[in-house]
Amino acid sequence: MARLGAVIAAVAGAAALALLPAGAASAHDYLVSSTPAANSTVTEPVPSVTLTFDDIVLDEGGHGALVxxxxxxxxxxxxxxxxVNGRSVTAPVALGAPGSYRVTWQVVSADGxxxxDSMxxxxxxxxxxxxxxxxxxxxxxxxxxPAAQSKGAQGGGAEQSASVSPTVIVIISVAGGVVVLAIVAVLLVILLGGRKRKAGEE
Structure with missing residues (x-):
């Protein structure tokens, strides 16, 4: 029983570690909307550009965001x-001639x-x-x-950097945890089956 308990504790610990990266990876702020919206066409005057993130942006003494x-x-x-105002970052602008404009930002996310990114x-x-x-x-x-960009999944169509999205990392981590738990179940079946056979032989 002592050996069985040790095996269960070790595998359970591995499962917990497998799930840890999900929380850490999802801590970085990401853009959820903007005004003007990404890839949109605007015909009215634009006095400012506002970016809204999924979590608060750190102000860093008034220097927490560059746009x-x-x-x-x-x-x-x-x-x-x-x-910076909570989850929103706003930059006043005076746009020139009609055409394509790129908004590039650097912010300090809630995790520091x-x-x-840009859109x-x-x-x-x-x-x-x-x-x-x-x-x-x-x-x-x-x-x-960012040098490498791909079209974002959010409604505005903002471009995202080439790094793996937090959602994908969460899915991978959860899948890893399920695999580890399945291994625990298999080990339990093997160990308990061995104990039953030993008891029967005795």
Whole structure:
């Protein structure tokens, strides 16, 4: 019985460890919506760009978020630094000529890790500003869009980085836990069956 208990405890511990990465991986903030919406076409004036995440964004003393809004030529159109309000990050803008605009961000997620990504939208409204070369110096270092991107699963269609999504990691972790629990069941059947055969022989 002592050996059986030790085996069960060891395998149960392995199952618990297999499930741990799911919680850690899902801690990074990810974009759930934006205004303007990703891949949308906007015909009205756009005074600001707002990004909403699944969890709070850390303000870091007013420097917890960097947002750049650029046209196809790389010219910037944000007019001030981005502000953080709970799960939302907003950057005031004065967009230029109609065309495609890219929103690139870097935020500090609720778990303290920086998260960066980007999305695009099409602007067909009136020209509100001429833009400027490069980001605003007072807002911190420039942020760069991830080198590898794939179309996101969220309704807005935001582009996501090439890293594995938290949902996939959760599924893999849970599947691993189920496999480990199945191994526990098999071991119990083998050990208990052996004990019964031994008792019968005696």
């Amino acid at each position: 750049q809004v650029t046209d196809a030529s790389g010219r910037n159109f944000e007019t001030d630094c981005a502000s 890790h920086p998260v960066s 695009q939208f099409n602007y067909q409204g009136p020209k509100a500003g001429g833009g400027h070369d490069g980001p605003l110096a007072k807002c911190g270092k420039a942020v760069r869009a």
